[in-house]
Amino acid sequence: MNARQAAFRILFSVTERHEYLHLALKKYHFDEPQKQRFVTALVSAVLENYYKINYVLGRFIKPDRTDPELLTVLRIGAAQILEMNGVADHAAVNESVKLAAAIQPRARNFVNAVLRNVVRTKDDVRYPDARADFTRYLHVRYSYPLWICRYFLRQYGPDLTEKLLSYHRSHDLTGIRLVHPPQGPVPYEPGIYLDDAAYIRGAERLDRMPAFKNGEITAQSESSMMCVRAAGIRPGDRVLDLCAAPGGKTAYAAQLAFPGQVTACDLHEHRVSLIEETAARLGLSNVRTLCTDAGAPHPEWQEVFDVVLVDAPCSALGLLYRKPDLKIFKKQKDLEELAEIQRRILKSAAGCVAPGGVLIYSTCTMDDMENQENALWFARTHPEFSQSSLADLLPGRIGERGIPGWVQLLPPIDNVDGFFIARFVKHADTAGKKSAGT
Numbered sequence: 001m002n003a004r005q006a007a008f009r010i011l012f013s014v015t016e017r018h019e020y021l022h023l024a025l026k027k028y029h030f031d032e033p034q035k036q037r038f039v040t041a042l043v044s045a046v047l048e049n050y051y052k053i054n055y056v057l058g059r060f061i062k063p064d065r066t067d068p069e070l071l072t073v074l075r076i077g078a079a080q081i082l083e084m085n086g087v088a089d090h091a092a093v094n095e096s097v098k099l100a101a102a103i104q105p106r107a108r109n110f111v112n113a114v115l116r117n118v119v120r121t122k123d124d125v126r127y128p129d130a131r132a133d134f135t136r137y138l139h140v141r142y143s144y145p146l147w148i149c150r151y152f153l154r155q156y157g158p159d160l161t162e163k164l165l166s167y168h169r170s171h172d173l174t175g176i177r178l179v180h181p182p183q184g185p186v187p188y189e190p191g192i193y194l195d196d197a198a199y200i201r202g203a204e205r206l207d208r209m210p211a212f213k214n215g216e217i218t219a220q221s222e223s224s225m226m227c228v229r230a231a232g233i234r235p236g237d238r239v240l241d242l243c244a245a246p247g248g249k250t251a252y253a254a255q256l257a258f259p260g261q262v263t264a265c266d267l268h269e270h271r272v273s274l275i276e277e278t279a280a281r282l283g284l285s286n287v288r289t290l291c292t293d294a295g296a297p298h299p300e301w302q303e304v305f306d307v308v309l310v311d312a313p314c315s316a317l318g319l320l321y322r323k324p325d326l327k328i329f330k331k332q333k334d335l336e337e338l339a340e341i342q343r344r345i346l347k348s349a350a351g352c353v354a355p356g357g358v359l360i361y362s363t364c365t366m367d368d369m370e371n372q373e374n375a376l377w378f379a380r381t382h383p384e385f386s387q388s389s390l391a392d393l394l395p396g397r398i399g400e401r402g403i404p405g406w407v408q409l410l411p412p413i414d415n416v417d418g419f420f421i422a423r424f425v426k427h428a429d430t431a432g433k434k435s436a437g438t
């Protein structure tokens with residue numbers, strides 16, 4: 001199998017079967033680094049420019065009426081012509097025709113004709129004009145679905161929306177946490193905000209690095225680390241991580257809380273296994289795992305934990321700049337459904353916090369419905385809690401923005417993933433105070 005055939009299979013799985021990109025990529029590994037990099041670059045070029053490519057192809061075909069396999073081949077060809085300067089136009093066309101011939105031999109002439117038209121007219125494409133239709137301009141120019149463009153425009157206004165959609169940071173950088181000082185050479189760059197955060201450039205398989213296998217480093221973004229920092233965990237604290245997989249926050253909390261125990265939960269057994277693998281690799285003996293529904297009542301945990309972490313399932317809009325496959329899957333109706341799930345989990349979590357304890361609510365999204373509105377709902381319906389400033393717990397300007405008790409991280413402003421973090425403290429005397437429910 002050559003690189004373009006692998007790219008075809010990955011893209012078809014992502015766009016037609018809605019398989020997550022990172023999982024699809026793992027199925028196709030080449031021993032030659034150059035070939036592996038080309039596959040990743042080609043797949044990324046298609047997904048990052050997905051709607052722009054559809055717009056250009058739409059001048060010659062009707063994408064929604066084109067056979068999905070052939071449409072995938074055409075996207076691969078168009079991505080090389082429009083976005084990959086290192087590939088000659090004639091090579092992009094010829095290799096795409098070969099790819100089509102291997103899938104549907106009769107389609108060779110069709111693919112050849114469409115892509116030659118793309119080459120012939122690529123410098124004359126009239127893209128949507130920002131002055132005439134700003135939403136459509138954003139949709140094509142930055143390749144985001146129309147509903148996200150409209151949604152962000154309502155929430156953030158035109159200037160910040162364009163900055164959010166145009167934000168780009170090198171895919172070459174992988175966020176890591178320095179668990180212990182690495183014994184061998186690890187070519188990392190320091191974190192932006194946290195002293196134990198770092199970035200590795202060009203780490204195609206972090207899990208193969210000796211420092212990772214030895215538990216000296218682990219994959220974790222600075223935004224994710226800040227969710228744990230916001231809790232102010234102290235040695236001996238009893239911690240509950242209700243939505244814990246794959247275990248990055250659990251592991252960080254376990255280090256900070258030691259010898260206190262961390263109870264880490266997830267809804268699915270295979271994801272609980274990921275938490276256990278992370279804890280074992282990092283040598284953490286104070287992590288207990290459990291497969292359970294975070295939103296279900298847990299009377300056995302009534303007012304037991306000093307810290308409860310709720311990193312809730314969310315729309316992940318804060319990760320779209322580095323996970324372009326997600327923007328193809330997401331639908332606006334998902335946000336309302338997720339907001340209800342999040343409230344159910346928060347309601348369950350509230351009862352698990354001991355008097356004087358801390359509840360952290362976090363998401364990796366930039367949607368007010370899932371973030372500020374849920375935080376306000378929780379404050380209103382749970383009078384036994386107070387919002388608690390993040391100023392002394394998070395670094396610099398981020399901590400200052402968190403004085404009200406929550407902060408929204410935004411990639412173009414903070415240069416990290418778009419997380420939301422809210423901190424609540426349960427009153428030391430909760431007698432007679434009951435939650436108002438939903």
